[in-house]
Amino acid sequence: MAARRHERIEPSFGGSELGDDDFRISADDRAVPNASSGPRRKTAKKPVNDRKPAKPAASSRRGRGKTQGGGGSGRGSGRRRRSFLGHVFRLFLMLGVVGGLTVAAVVGYMAAKLPQEAWAIPDRPPNVKIVSVGGELMANRGLTGGKEVSLDEMSPYIPQAVIAIEDRRFYDHWGVDPIGITRAFMQNMAAGETVQGGSTLTQQLAKNVFLNPDQTIRRKIQEAILALWLEQKFTKDQILEMYLNRVYFGSGSTGVEAASRRYFDKPAEEVNLGEAALLAGLLKAPSRLSPANDPAAAKARAEVVLAAMRDEGFISQAEYADAKAQKPTNAKSYWTGGEHYAADLVMRDIKQLVGDIDQDVIVETTIDLGLEKKAEEVVRKTVDGASQNVSQGALVSVDGTGAIRALVGGRDYAQSQFNRAVDAKRQPGSTFKPFVYATALEKGWRPESIIDDAPVRIGNWSPQNYDNKFRGPVTVADALRQSLNTVAARLVDSAGADAVIETAHRMGIKSDLVDNASIALGTSEVSLVELTGAFAALANGGYRATPHLVNRVVTEQGKVVWERGAEVPPVVVSPEIVGMMNAMLTRVVSAGTGRRAAIDGWQAAGKTGTTQDFKDAWFVGYTANLTTGVWLGNDNGAKMRKVTGGSLPAEAWHDFMTAAHEGLDPIPLPGDYRIGEAQAPLTADSGYSDGGFYEGESADPYYRQNGEAPIPPQGLPAEGGGRVYDSAPPPGVTVEGPARGRSSDRSLFRSIFGG
CATH class of the missing domain: 3.40.710.10 (DD-peptidase/beta-lactamase superfamily)
Known part of the structure; x- marks a missing residue:
């Protein structure tokens, strides 16, 4: 009994969640003196590197498990869970790798399918600026209807309004905005219809410059590829400037300068807050929201833009209220002014005079704008004042050289x-x-x-x-x-x-x-x-x-x-x-x-x-x-x-x-x-x-x-x-x-x- 009393019982870790290969202590790892051999003595230890951990017998593991009252069963369940999670992790890792390779392959394929010219910014269609004999602007002609202007040459309200309503994270994303896409998806799901788009301004620029407007998966992927490329090649301000000069604003106006002239009869640099909001609002549906077609709809959309500008901190509440109080813009359904008859005639002549135009030009005409306005006034007054069934009139005035002074x-x-x-x-x-x-x-x-x-x-x-x-x-x-x-x-x-x-x-x-x-x-x-x-x-x-x-x-x-x-x-x-x-x-x-x-x-x-x-x-x-x-x-x-x-x-x-x-x-x-x-x-x-x-x-x-x-x-x-x-x-x-x-x-x- 004495000998049994002094027998050392080694500690067991059977209840631990450690596995078979986990670190644990056994009797063989220690020098224990015999109970009858007298006092303990120090014994020389072998170097750690010379010791080989003993592999426990299966019976010993089972005996420990039983001794711990089921602890081995819990440990086995944990090992199975860890094994399952490992498999899942490896599966997802494998799927991720395969998915990544697939995406890379698709992107590479779509990029390869892009025409070579897609990797260079095409020149903006040239503008023809037509001026009077005194240098006053009469009209802009060409595919754009207005010249290209820099950010410094336009009202600061214009880029602010466009960013607020079209791409509020413009300066934060890298061409494609996952956050914006997610937000748009959630809002569209909640509304049950498409109420917001997820495309960035860079993506819109890529679409306008390089691609057709078809709503296909292929086109969207190519749009994203080009957007990423644009972000690497140009600064944010350059991208924004290109966008504002190439986007369509309705009524034959491409670019902010053309739109400003078309709707407000003023240059883009003179556009006020309310007018800038109207221009930005047109981007959603340029034809339907044009003030030339529906002034009330254009005004309502402009108010949405103003609210977005206020929420983004671009304008104050007072500025928002003042701009909202502006009367709706009533624009003619087409350019107005008799000088446009002369401008149309210039566009017929110019190709014969100079051939194809590949850059912005200024055409100096013979028109005296003061006489032109007077001629228009006289024709309209004569026709409107007649009671003898007269509906139209025309007037031409030339000097001794044949130069047309009014038409x-x-x-x-x-x-x-x-x-x-x-x-x-x-x-x-x-x-x-x-x-x-x-x-x-x-x-x-x-x-x-x-x-x-x-x-x-x-x-x-x-x-x-x-x-x-x-x-x-x-x-x-x-x-x-x-x-x-x-x-x-x-x-x-x-x-x-x-x-x-x-x-x-x-x-x-x-x-x-x-x-x-x-x-x-x-x-x-x-x-x-x-x-x-x-x-x-x-x-x-x-x-x-x-x-x-x-x-x-x-x-x-x-x-x-x-x-x-x-x-x-x-x-x-x-x-x-x-x-x-x-x-x-x-x-x-x-x-x-x-x-x-x-x-x-x-x-x-x-x-x-x-x-x-x-x-x-x-x-x-x-x-x-x-x-x-x-x-x-x-x-x-x-x-x-x-x-x-x-x-x-x-x-x-x-x-x-x-x-x-x-x-x-x-x-x-x-x-x-x-x-x-x-x-x-x-x-x-x-x-x-x-x-x-x-x-x-x-x-x-x-x-x-x-x-x-x-x-x-x-x-x-x-x-x-x-x-x-x-x-x-x-x-x-x-x-x-x-x-x-x-x-x-x-x-x-x-x-x-x-x-």
Whole structure:
């Protein structure tokens, strides 16, 4: 018993959760003295490295387990749990590796499928900035509708508003935002519909620049790949700047500058808080939320943006309240302003002038923006104030070189972009008669020549005067002053329709003209711009005045791409003919059908025109400063109620030209021919034939009166020749002052062309 009492019982760890290989203590690991051997003695220990832990027998483990009353069962259960978790961990690790490799493979495949050009930022479509002759902005054209601007050149509210509503973590993520995607997913699930997107601004930029808008998994993966690439290549500010200059804001506006001009008629740098919120709100649905389509919806969305800006700390509560109180923006459904008619015409011309444009350019035009605004005002006021079924009008004004100073193609550009001044061709009526009379003068007729206003038949055609009356013998000058149709027909019959057509084309008419006698009454269709340009040859002393809009094209850096030359145009009407025509057409304004066009202090000349059934009414007239044409009518050809060229068109011409000449010193028209006075003999260069000078021979300008034998016009010898009446004036012609003779003064030419 004593020996058993002193027997050492080794401690057991059977209840431990340690496994078989865990560290534990056994009797063999210690030197224990025998109970009968006396006091314990120190024994020498082997080095630790020389000891080999004894492997416990299975029976011993089982015995310990039993001894501990089930502790072994708990330990075995723990070992099984650990084994299971290990398997799960290894499974997930394996799946993660496989998944990662799969994702990498998919990403690599999608990246490889991207075209090579996707790895370079494409140039932004070039903008064409169109400015007036004074440098004022008229319009932006091109695919974008506005130039590219830096962050420093736009209102700071714009990027703040866009970040607040589109990507509040823009400066924190690396191109793809898992947090944003998760948040959007949760909100969309809660709402039961898509109320928020998870794409970052960088992803949107990648989509806009490189990809199509298709909503496919492949496109979304490629978008994410490109977004990551963009974030590595560019700074956040560069990405934001590119985005704001390339995103679509609706109504044909790409980029913040275009949108600011389009909706607020101001540059992006002047946009206020409320306007910036409206622009940012458009990004969700540019067409539907455009203030040009739905001002109320645009305003409601802008308030959502303002609230987001406040929540993000970009603006204060007071700023939020002030901006929210702004009235809704009411924008036209299209650009507004008559100058856009000219801008459209510039875009037609520019490709012919400079070819394809691959960078932003500035087009310097001939338009005087002050005159342009006045022209638009006059056309709208005339049409709106008329009670004679008038719905449209057009006006063109050119100087002596043909430079277009004002061009209005309709009552309201926002409602109709069709350019009636350029693209509409209509019968000009009696406004075509100056070409008839100029041809007759070149063939030997003179303003003082007498001709019979009586019934006339040319083939099967028998024209009538507008009042169905005949006046008998009249001077050529009086026939033009009163716009007598029978006389114009006789002159065409005398000079030949082909000669009249040649004169009209030489002076600037480009349209095809029908070779028949009815051309005398303007039955061939022409445009207002070409008719006005042709009249300008009489205003400038006889030089061709081809209408044009573009003076110069330069880059944004000032490099000249194209510039109009300074060549002197050819003479198309001799100085003598110019003088006679100006004398006759001055009488049309001072005492004829165009009296309502007269302007104080200036010598003005022109011609009225009214087509059959009052479908078209024209007045084209000029001073030494400007030549202006006005047309009124209806697009559908509906009849106006007795609107003649001498009524509303002449009045509109008067209003515009009065404003255009305000403050200018009067200049007389070239030529100084006095009808009925003694004139100097005609020179060899008094007329034209086949584009060259008329050599003094005369066509037979005889006429029949009351069925009698042909007799020559008074002052023209029967044997022909190029001289005119040089003694007493013909009957009925009043001498208006002392004889002065024709003047060959070219001061007007020098003032226009610098010669």
